Amino acid sequence: MREQPSNTGETGGTDRVRLSCVVNGEKVSALVEPHLTLLSFLRQELKLLGVKEGCGEGECGACTVIMNGNAVNSCLTLALEAEGARILTVEGLSNGGGLSALQEEFVKHDALQCGFCTPGMLMSARALLDRNPDPGTEEIKEAVAGNLCRCTGYYPILEAITAAAKREREGEQR
Amino acid sequence: MVGSFDYLRPQSLAEALEFLHKQPETCRVLAGGTDLLVLIRRSVASPAHLLDIKALPETGRFEYTLGEGLLIGAAVTVNRLAESPLVREKYPALADAAGALATYQVRNRATLVGNICNASPGSDLAPALLVFEARVRVKSLNGSREIPIDEFFTGVKKTVLKPDELVTEVFLPDPGEGDKSVYLKQGRVKGHDLAVAGVAVRLTGSKKLCLAVSALAPAPLRLRHLEEMLNAVGFDAVTAEKAALEVEHFIRPISDIRASAEYRKHIAAALLKRAIRHCEGGGKSA
Numbered sequence: 145m146r147e148q149p150s151n152t153g154e155t156g157g158t159d160r161v162r163l164s165c166v167v168n169g170e171k172v173s174a175l176v177e178p179h180l181t182l183l184s185f186l187r188q189e190l191k192l193l194g195v196k197e198g199c200g201e202g203e204c205g206a207c208t209v210i211m212n213g214n215a216v217n218s219c220l221t222l223a224l225e226a227e228g229a230r231i232l233t234v235e236g237l238s239n240g241g242g243l244s245a246l247q248e249e250f251v252k253h254d255a256l257q258c259g260f261c262t263p264g265m266l267m268s269a270r271a272l273l274d275r276n277p278d279p280g281t282e283e284i285k286e287a288v289a290g291n292l293c294r295c296t297g298y299y300p301i302l303e304a305i306t307a308a309a310k311r312e313r314e315g316e317q318r
Numbered sequence: 319m320v321g322s323f324d325y326l327r328p329q330s331l332a333e334a335l336e337f338l339h340k341q342p343e344t345c346r347v348l349a350g351g352t353d354l355l356v357l358i359r360r361s362v363a364s365p366a367h368l369l370d371i372k373a374l375p376e377t378g379r380f381e382y383t384l385g386e387g388l389l390i391g392a393a394v395t396v397n398r399l400a401e402s403p404l405v406r407e408k409y410p411a412l413a414d415a416a417g418a419l420a421t422y423q424v425r426n427r428a429t430l431v432g433n434i435c436n437a438s439p440g441s442d443l444a445p446a447l448l449v450f451e452a453r454v455r456v457k458s459l460n461g462s463r464e465i466p467i468d469e470f471f472t473g474v475k476k477t478v479l480k481p482d483e484l485v486t487e488v489f490l491p492d493p494g495e496g497d498k499s500v501y502l503k504q505g506r507v508k509g510h511d512l513a514v515a516g517v518a519v520r521l522t523g524s525k526k527l528c529l530a531v532s533a534l535a536p537a538p539l540r541l542r543h544l545e546e547m548l549n550a551v552g553f554d555a556v557t558a559e560k561a562a563l564e565v566e567h568f569i570r571p572i573s574d575i576r577a578s579a580e581y582r583k584h585i586a587a588a589l590l591k592r593a594i595r596h597c598e599g600g601g602k603s604a
């Protein structure tokens with residue numbers, strides 16, 4: 145575990161506070177420092193290394209997770225703001241070890257190369273399909289516009305999401 | 319996150335105001351955190367206390383009363399506005415602006431009140447609030463006050479708010495029948511970016527124009543003098559052209575990494591003309 149920055153006592157307290165939430169369906173309870181981001185909490189405390197840090201400032205979307213049904217940047221959310229929340233990360237997408245339809249379509253369409261953007265991209269796509277099972281191309285673009293990809297050129301990603309939406313609509317298990 | 323602060327999440331307004339009263343200088347209000355947490359990360363801000371206002375019952379309010387207007391609580395997110403059929407119908411310029419702000423994920427956290435309290439010259443929501451003559455409702459332990467939005471901004475990242483004051487909500491009067499409005503934003507890229515220029519135009523049912531801009535002056539700006547000039551002769555087929563010709567005399571754009579002042583003047587004229595034409599043409603999607 146990373147060394148936490150020490151409390152200098154000059155700029156207010158950093159006493160650890162109890163956080164309880166549900167991550168990928170499991171109840172989690174931990175003592176966290178108030179300035180810990182949700183991103184750091186998921187990576188450092190829970191070892192959910194699928195959650196990536198790119199910019200740390202809301203620009204790239206690599207850290208996207210689903211909190212209470214909404215896609216959010218975990219780098220711009222404090223861990224303590226997740227008190228009582230339901231959090232879904234990429235680790236929670238696959239069911240029983242197998243890949244979900246959405247993940248399979250990403251593989252099939254070459255929607256990933258280096259893979260760094262992929263967990264965040266998948267979470268934005270998951271949140272989209274949960275609120276809109278039949279999105280048009282413009283809606284898909286809008287939903288993932290906050291997820292930067294430097295490898296694929298985006299089109300394979302749009303195709304993968306479109307194909308996954310179709311499979312899910314046809315009643316296939318997520 | 320760099321910095322070291324404690325985190326408070328009061329459940330009542332009284333508690334929150336009490337805390338702000340005791341620690342006005344070292345405490346910062348936390349709404350969506352999409353401005354504040356970036357500032358803390360960059361060590362531009364280093365508050366000792368963050369006061370999360372999202373659990374206060376008052377801040378969650380989002381209520382429209384016919385003939386009166388729309389009340390938007392301080393915890394209401396930008397996506398809530400972007401996706402509201404009511405906002406789309408009654409306050410289209412606000413719906414446009416909400417949909418043009420940042421990315422989907424950021425909009426799920428960002429609040430309208432946080433956007434105006436942050437007081438960026440490039441605020442996307444301010445021009446729409448200016449043309450609808452929004453009122454900012456503020457509370458502190460010493461009482462409450464209501465600030466017309468065009469008196470709210472005082473400069474780059476500056477507002478009339480005092481450190482112990484909390485904005486509880488913003489109120490938008492009902493625009494009434496026949497009201498048309500639109501917000502047009504020019505960025506550097508088609509995807510998300512801060513505005514190079516943003517223009518809100520409203521044409522009321524009685525054919526009065528209201529105009530406001532962002533990223534074209536040190537603070538979001540209502541173009542009152544230009545409005546008066548145009549409204550004095552009445553709305554007609556050449557109003558859009560005239561506005562486009564004149565607007566450069568009423569704004570104070572700067573050159574920065576996003577655009578030159580010259581380009582900003584040019585784009586302000588183009589957006590203004592397009593926006594007025596849009597309202598003239600019945601106000602269907604721009």
Ligand SMILES: Cc1cc2nc3c(=O)[nH]c(=O)nc-3n(C[C@H](O)[C@H](O)[C@H](O)COP(=O)(O)OP(=O)(O)OC[C@H]3O[C@@H](n4cnc5c(N)ncnc54)[C@H](O)[C@@H]3O)c2cc1C
Pocket residue numbers: 201202203346347348349350351352353354355356371392396418419420421424427428429430431432433434435436440441442443479483484485486510511512513
């Ligand atoms: C990647 C990215 C892209 C962005 N793009 C845009 C864009 O295109 N257009 C745009 O306009 N903005 C943009 N922003 C800025 C930001 O998202 C918005 O300004 C947002 O609306 C701020 O709201 P918030 O709730 O996150 O504010 P916070 O960060 O929580 O607060 C902002 C400031 O307001 C104060 N404050 C908040 N609520 C209150 C209150 N009730 N009473 C008193 N003070 C209060 C805080 O103390 C802080 O100083 C972007 C930000 C990011 C990270």
Ligand code: FES
Pocket residue numbers: 196197198199200201202203204205206207208217218219220
């Ligand atoms: S790491 Fe959160 S948006 Fe880049």
Ligand code: FES
Pocket residue numbers: 255256257258259260261262292293294295296
């Ligand atoms: S696959 Fe490399 S950044 Fe998207």
